[in-house]
Amino acid sequence: MLTISPVIPAPFVTYEEYSRISGLPLGTIKDYVSQGKILVKEKGKTKGRAFVNIIAMHELAAREAKEVLG
Template sequence: MRPNITITIPTPYLPLDEYCRLTGMPIGTAREMVRDGRLPIQPKGNKPRALVEINMEALTVRALSECHISLQA
């Protein structure tokens, strides 16, 4: 029997500046990663000048899928 592991993501979306503060990534690098799709963001809809927020849930799922483990959402 395989163990179940629960992962809690306290903040599903982080503003870009807070993501950079937590990870130590320069803001310019993060903006480039958003532009080329390496960092997933919350859709802005009809507000192109809205705050850029990093989708932490998508990043977590991506990281876990690269570990070749079975996921259930």
């Protein structure tokens, strides 16, 4: 069995950094967040920023891969 250990630079990243990492346009990321396809840490303050939860996204990807690969 193949084991993959991704390097996670930070548990949470900005939408801009996630765009750079994933290659997705910023508009697509915002759409996916609103659809629940990208998991985020909600803003703590009314003027705070939302951050993509990289750890949750890796977990989601691992579960999907396990379903496909068995």
